[in-house]
Amino acid sequence: MNKVQVSTSINGEEVEFLCEPQQTLLEVLRETLDKTGTKEGCSTGDCGACSVLLDDRLVCSCLVLGVEAQGSEISTIEGMAGSEGLHPIQQKFLEHAALQCGICTPGLIVATKALLDKNPNPDEETIRYWLAGNLCRCTGYDKIVRAVQDAAKELAHPA
């Protein structure tokens, strides 16, 4: 099979990779680029564990082909924390015990960032509908919603 050369940007770094035409962005991230922070829960776009931002748009990376990443900017969970430490969303997920097993957490944090970038002050209903594409089986979502609310507050008025 002929592999395709793809040039893209991941978390602000130029990245080149070879992938087969049918490989998903999720497979490329996890298996080719060793970025295993993005999780696979279903590979059918139903669970959101593989959420990444593709040119600032929230997508399931299992529904994007690796070749579609050509010339784009991708943000994954690995790019969320910086030299200043954890992103406030990450910090609030920890403080609110918004994770139990943690497998859905990277996807939820990426999805939350996409929400708060668009809408810095979402109400509970908006949060619940925005995150409806990210399945969590452990928490019942209560503490996740509270973490997102608190993160929104923190981002608006840093302590």
Place this chain on the structure above:
Amino acid sequence: MAEAVDYKVIGTSPVRPDGVDKVTGRAQYGADMNLPNMIYGKVLRSPHAHARIKSVDLSKALAMPGVYAAVSGADFPQAQHGEIGGEGGGDVADLAKNIMARDKVLYHGHAVAAVAARSVQLAEAALEAIDVSYEPLPPVLDLDAAMAVDATLLDENCFTKNLPEKPDKPSNIAAVMQLARGDVEAGFADADVIVEGEYRIPMAHQGYIEPHACTASVNEGGQATVWCCTQGHFEFRAMASKVLNMNIADLKFIASEIGGGFGGKTVLYLEPLAILLSQKSHRPVKMTMTREEVFRATGPTSGTHCKVKVGAKKDGTLTAATAWLAYEAGAFAGAPMGPGAMSIFAPYRLDNFHIEALDVLVNKPKVAAYRAPGAPQSMHAMECALDDLARELGMDPIDLRMKNAAEEGTQAPYGPKFPAIGFKACLEAAKQHPHYTRPIPEGAGRGVAAGFWFNVGMQSSAEVHINENGTVTVVEGNPDIGGSRASMCLMAAETLGVTYEQVRTLIGDTESTGFSNVTGGSRTTFATGMAVVQACEDIIAQCKARAAATWGVDEDQVEWEDGQAVPAPGVNADVKPLSLADIAANAARTGGPLLGRASLNAQGAGASFAVNIADVKVDRDTGKVDVLSYTAIQDAGKAIHPAYVEGQMQGGAAQGIGWALNEEYIFNTDGVMENAGFLDYRIPVASDLPMIDTQIIEVPNPSHPYGVRGVGETPIVAPLAVIANAVRAATGLRINDLPFSPPRVLEALDNA
């Protein structure tokens, strides 16, 4: 109730020690292990729900370039019968045949062969090159069909167990169980009111978000290392050794982080296949299930058919009850009918009862443990019947339960007398809860129900190392599925008298710490926590001895206070207290590194009771049920880390609500599951649920040093009946079969 104890760190909710890795994507889960030279394994699965395997030909697959190994049932040692202990237990031969079919396939998706190849795509292509010849048999797809006199048999050697005499003919009923006390007939004769109900609940899946995954590497000396997501790597090692006839000493299991389990990851599926493929290919082999495989071939819980009859006096006193409980086992025996039978009447004082439970083979996936296995189904029946009874008696449903509530000294239906339990405290809290006292919203209905789970103890080991600077490393063997590292750190810090931040807990692999049973049965904080506390007490004893030697006094003249050795009151020694850090710094001169340890088979796991309340609204045009508000009240004994206890209660409520409203396995007439994906098997999403209010009750468990009861399983028990009772209140209709999906509710509304 025992007096409240002031703890320094227990009862606080600090950030978990493994948290940063889990919010940054660093934490390694089952599918995150990649090794040099690694190849990929995939499984060929049966297209039939029931068939005889005539032949399996791997040769064409093996001839493909890039395919390194292939195996089928013939590559496994002869399956030996024998018990496997623990929550993921059962018969070894059944386990082996579930992992890889031998002469028969017993459900659609049953593993028939496996290959390992350079890439997943190539492995999938190789599966298509495997020739399997089947002789299809009629599938047995529900309890009624399975128990029919002329039913097709799944296993010609299945003779119903636990009957007074071995039956003369085989059947699909693998086992029966009876529990009885008193005189049921007299009890019903005494009753002023009798209610009866019959309830069916289809199979449902645990629905953990992480699919099963493992990587196995077998060296040329025959030693295997396996990384996998599991609720118990020690039990996985034991099972793999039996299935593959390998020496336990040649198997090393390393538990990755685990992306949910709920009982479903107490069972071995992929690991023996990966080991065999690695052995044959001389390469590390990674295997990951697709979501579809997870649904078709792993862990659902039993579909059930339950009948219950309850009698009571006018004042609400229960006089008698009977239950008939049929559980689908799936392809092999081992449905959770035992705990289902033992739990159904457990919250109540009941002098006269009879319970019969059945373990029934059907051509569906072999069931696995799912959070309080068996109890949600059976207790759904009882809690719905009590709701009907309360209505007939004109009694408040909480008052009816309070009138009959089990308490300390009540003999449980399954034998022992309860020690201190918190059921009445939960009922009292529910009665006074603002959710219960406020008006029911216009057009809505309110339901309540009780939940119960036994909880287990079992075996655990722990070591505590004091580092050179006095910080503490706890090593134990239970995969952390919901924050248990934090609980261990809290209990160690409390016992030693140090801060939470000074303690780290890690999960050892099978070669680096002592045996522990699975993270299951709500046992980890209770049993492994107890081992951690005892290992810390071992450290304290050693520290006191070293302080005594340093000071030149007797050991009994030293006490341990606030993390330091001090002279006992009245001891005339002009010495400075020695902290853990002081003693650690001087360890080389006082006997070497400080290592505390404990191992135990924990006894006295305290039962945990719950009462839940829900308000629901039913859309009469669509049949959709909306949960407006939900409150879970549960006895935790002592909440070590309250936020994670609340999390268990909220998560269990959400799972139970999903089970009540939408989740079900839908099979076609060929026994093929038609909704094997998260789009069609609909677990609750954020927009389906309200905030889930919690109230933790603390009636300490006398058998645990800090009063802990397990809390993980009880939360899923009450929600099924809570929702059903709330829908009953909202619509006036008792709908007997779950789930209350819009079409079913609409049908009930239309027929009313």
